[in-house]
Amino acid sequence: MTEPRTSAGKTAEAQASAGPSTGAGAQENGERVVSTQLTESVTGIGGVTGLAPGLRDMVATAAARVMRRPAGGPPCVDVARSDDGWSVRVDAHLDDSRSVSEIVDELFAVIAVDLRALIDGPVGDIDIDVRVVSRGR
């Protein structure tokens, strides 16, 4: 396994934003900041060629279809904070440069390291849900 790439050390602003806060808006903002950083880290892992829509993207796309409005931006890592900790969902497209298992292990390592670097204070439980959507050649 290659050394996990993390965004630690370049996220001072993100760390401040993602730290403990009050209110639903602040929490949503924190989740968005973490999602942006994790998306950057995850898509930088060897063998990950891109992200597929996660639940939030699918909901936004479905809502756009129902209301005949333009859909949102590109897919990103789904991040949700709860009382117990953080949930992270990655829907990834891979290539065949490495085994799926090896890439999954690096995804877990990178996400855990990045979350701890981004969050100011105790992180709590980290629930990581990885779904491999495709594996190209």
Place this chain on the structure above:
Amino acid sequence: MSDETADAATGETDARLRAVIDEYMGAFEPDPEDSAGLRERILRLVRDDAVLAPSTRLLSERGNPFRITTATVREIVRAAVDAVDGIRARSVTVTPSGEPEGSTADVGLTVAMRAGVEFVPAAEEVRRAIARDLDAELGIPANRIDITAEDVFVSEDADTDAAGSRAAGSEEAADD
């Protein structure tokens, strides 16, 4: 295959999905004419998408759980089988196995064999190819591989050769 069936996929995602829809609706005020039944319509669309791509649950080498689309796993097995001379994969199932479940995979497949190919050595070659590719490409060892030969085919080469012979024979006959 241990797919997420329609019900399982729906059950797994429903609570989370409803939470995400609530969050989305909380941050976005739809027009009154759009809001009627909007949550249920969104839920139905996302469920439909989830059902279209069932997944298999496996464990990485380090024991991290992940899901991979069933079609992707089948493709790896099919490629391994089809690389064996005289064998063509038909149906493929992959079931998570081992302790803990998902650390290994059980494979079941039906194949078509070219006429004249001996089943036992061909089946052993297929088993080796599947085990090798699952380990190399998925990182998951195969626990059990069951193969059922359900059909025999005549190779295209043999057909071509036979057609060529027949044509040559006709020309020879015409020359006579």
